[in-house]
């Protein structure tokens with residue numbers, strides 16, 4: 001740590017904060033650095049920050065935690081108006097680690113089943129890459145890490161050029177640290193345009209979709225058959241053969257398209273369309289889409305066999321406090337059509353995250369007891385009906 005501090009002396013003190021935070025990988029230090037940035041009127045320019053961090057990062061590479069989201073903190077402190085227009089709320093590292101561990105064990109199971117098969121991982125709204133970095137950190141902890149990492153094809157999309165720049169800096173540092181290049185394709189653009197060619201191929205989709213609304217037209221123009229784009233999604237899904245069982249006798253002659261769609265709903269359905277039959281989705285979504293009456297048709301489509309619902313893990317209200325939002329979110333888990341229809345769903349509540357709503361550190365971290373239950377649950381037979389709560 002001392003070595004980093006000496007080498008970066010003379011750099012903007014906020015860069016030092018950033019490195020200190022990424023070095024310690026402590027959520028609290030990261031949040032503290034962000035809070036101090038947010039109080040400063042002028043933030044360092046993204047490009048300048050990136051090059052300083054790259055330079056400092058190269059020197060300190062072996063001392064830094066693997067796959068630290070160095071630019072996530074900067075992003076959280078940047079222009080709030082832009083972030084809210086673009087629905088940018090970056091996922092804290094401890095949540096990324098939990099999703100990473102569950103996802104790594106899913107990928108390992110597929111890899112052991114077919115060691116020569118390529119495994120496509122898609123992050124449709126990658127931001128600075130926090131969730132992908134969490135996944136790679138988790139894979140690095142496995143004995144099979146080398147062969148598993150080499151089997152991956154990773155596709156990361158984001159509509160923001162700035163985020164793409166943050167993502168490449170983070171990925172460059174990670175690859176230098178790993179000592180080999182991962183097969184990563186980065187796509188700057190609307191996920192609904194650029195991910196269209198990957199339909200039906202993903203072994204894993206992870207993400208935290210933007211908290212905004214999107215026009216339905218663009219998605220239709222890009223040829224996505226997503227039920228959520230229609231006023232009667234269940235009927236549309238059935239007419240397209242997307243459901244496992246008949247949902248009645250609906251009139252499907254003139255499906256009526258909606259004007260706009262909640263991005264989280266559209267991204268979840270896009271993720272289902274991207275999945276191969278043995279694929280898995282773990283996405284952070286706002287609880288509104290899981291509970292509001294308006295989104296009921298969306299939930300009906302999911303529950304009627306479009307895919308298998310596996311888990312809903314509620315996160316505490318202060319999870320995204322550093323991004324300035326108190327929106328309640330959960331980790332939604334779904335699996336592809338090769339898995340039996342959900343006879344049961346893991347419902348869990350995490351009640352601590354590591355900080356309070358005013359970003360003060362708390363003694364308790366993200367509930368770790370949820371993780372083993374979650375992993376056992378996904379690994380085990382989901383045929384029996386049970387609803388659990390791990391508080």
Ligand SMILES: C[S@@+](CC[C@H](N)C(=O)[O-])C[C@H]1O[C@@H](n2cnc3c(N)ncnc32)[C@H](O)[C@@H]1O
Pocket residue numbers: 086087088089090091124125126127128129130131157158159160163189190191192207208209210211
């Ligand atoms: C809630 S943030 C999540 C970022 C990152 N996945 C994470 O977990 O930290 C949502 C991201 O979606 C991106 N975004 C917004 N609209 C998009 C679109 N139509 N296609 C792709 N990315 C989009 C934003 O730029 C932002 O980076």
